[in-house]
Amino acid sequence: MTARPMLILQGAVFGALLALFLYLTWLVVAVHGDTAGGRYHVPFADFTNIYAAGLLARTGHVALAYLAPSFEAMKAALLGYYPERADWVYPPTALPFGAMLSLLPLQTAFWFSRT
Secondary structure, eight states: OOHHHHHHHHHHHHHHHHHHHHHHHHHHHHHHOOTTTTOOOOOOHHHHHHHHHHHHHHTTOGGGGGSHHHHHHHHHHHHSSOOSOOOOOSOGGGHHHHHHHTTSOHHHHHHHHHO
16 A cells, blocks of 8 residues: 555544544533533442542541441532432542542543543
């Protein structure tokens, strides 16, 4: 194959991948909430549990993760709604991952964890 057809093929593949990425991004935003309005409901209880417990661990309040009423109230304040399931049942060894995620804003951490 000569150089020109190869460049055309590479451009077409790049364009198709870009279109697929944009479609999937639109699909995730359409399904999971309005990111522009600041309302962002993260539907996965495990993710929000890990994020919230990591935030508590990073700020020095790890014991609150193991007290269900406190953890539930913290998650309600973080998410803007009362979560269906708000209990931390994981061992402390799972907290470093949550602490790293909690360095990012909630929405960004959710997108990062989904990739």
